[in-house]
Amino acid sequence: MLKIYGNRQSGNCNKVEYTAILVGVSYDYQVLDFQKDLKTQWYLNINPVGKMPAIDDDGFILFESGAICKYICDKKSSSLYPKELKQRALVDQWIDFSINHVGVSISKVAFNRIFAPMFGMPVDENSLKEGLQWLERYLPIVDTQLGKSIFLAGNELSLADITLLSVLEYSDKAKVELSSYKSLTAWRNKLLLMDFYKKVHSA
Numbered sequence: 001m002l003k004i005y006g007n008r009q010s011g012n013c014n015k016v017e018y019t020a021i022l023v024g025v026s027y028d029y030q031v032l033d034f035q036k037d038l039k040t041q042w043y044l045n046i047n048p049v050g051k052m053p054a055i056d057d058d059g060f061i062l063f064e065s066g067a068i069c070k071y072i073c074d075k076k077s078s079s080l081y082p083k084e085l086k087q088r089a090l091v092d093q094w095i096d097f098s099i100n101h102v103g104v105s106i107s108k109v110a111f112n113r114i115f116a117p118m119f120g121m122p123v124d125e126n127s128l129k130e131g132l133q134w135l136e137r138y139l140p141i142v143d144t145q146l147g148k149s150i151f152l153a154g155n156e157l158s159l160a161d162i163t164l165l166s167v168l169e170y171s172d173k174a175k176v177e178l179s180s181y182k183s184l185t186a187w188r189n190k191l192l193l194m195d196f197y198k199k200v201h202s203a
């Protein structure tokens with residue numbers, strides 16, 4: 001059976017679990033402790049980077065959440081990651097944009113507003129400001145797109161939506177104001193009510 005190594009405090013780990021639920025694959029979830037497990041030899045043998053998530057699919061080991069999600073979708077021939085060339089390219093475009101632009105910006109804000117204070121580390125005001133400025137540039141792009149189609153890469157739910165949703169996982173705690181982005185907020189509220197999301201967040 002597919003084994004997922006992760007922790008439900010992590011957006012990247014949740015993205016993998018959302019995908020597993022949506023494609024209908026059975027899995028065994030091994031909860032990892034951020035402090036105790038990641039740099040142990042047994043886990044470094046699974047993911048030499050010492051980060052989560054990772055999977056073990058009957059001996060096939062994989063790390064990097066994006067690669068894992070695509071593997072799970074393709075294994076189940078799921079339309080969540082479409083096969084058709086151009087539709088897949090659009091899904092990949094929004095996955096990459098969500099991670100490399102929205103995600104990187106939110107990480108700067110989340111680090112300085114949540115994790116630095118939590119771990120007694122200095123807050124980098126410049127990095128925080130930069131993250132917020134970048135979000136002002138990038139969030140309107142997804143908001144506009146979600147005003148044109150029901151989901152991010154068209155009118156079907158795809159891995160692009162799951163990726164953006166997981167990138168936004170810390171937005172509330174990091175006090176990133178999304179309410180002015182009407183289409184994005186309506187899209188997110190719809191996903192938050194779906195069974196896959198509720199299942200992970202009630203586990």
Ligand SMILES: N[C@@H](CCC(=O)N[C@@H](CS)C(=O)NCC(=O)O)C(=O)O
Nearest residue numbers: 010011012038051052053064065066
């Ligand atoms: N690019 C990696 C990022 C993995 C990552 O940064 N994981 C975080 C949790 S979201 C982690 O394990 N952090 C603990 C650490 O760096 O010690 C992926 O998408 O899987």
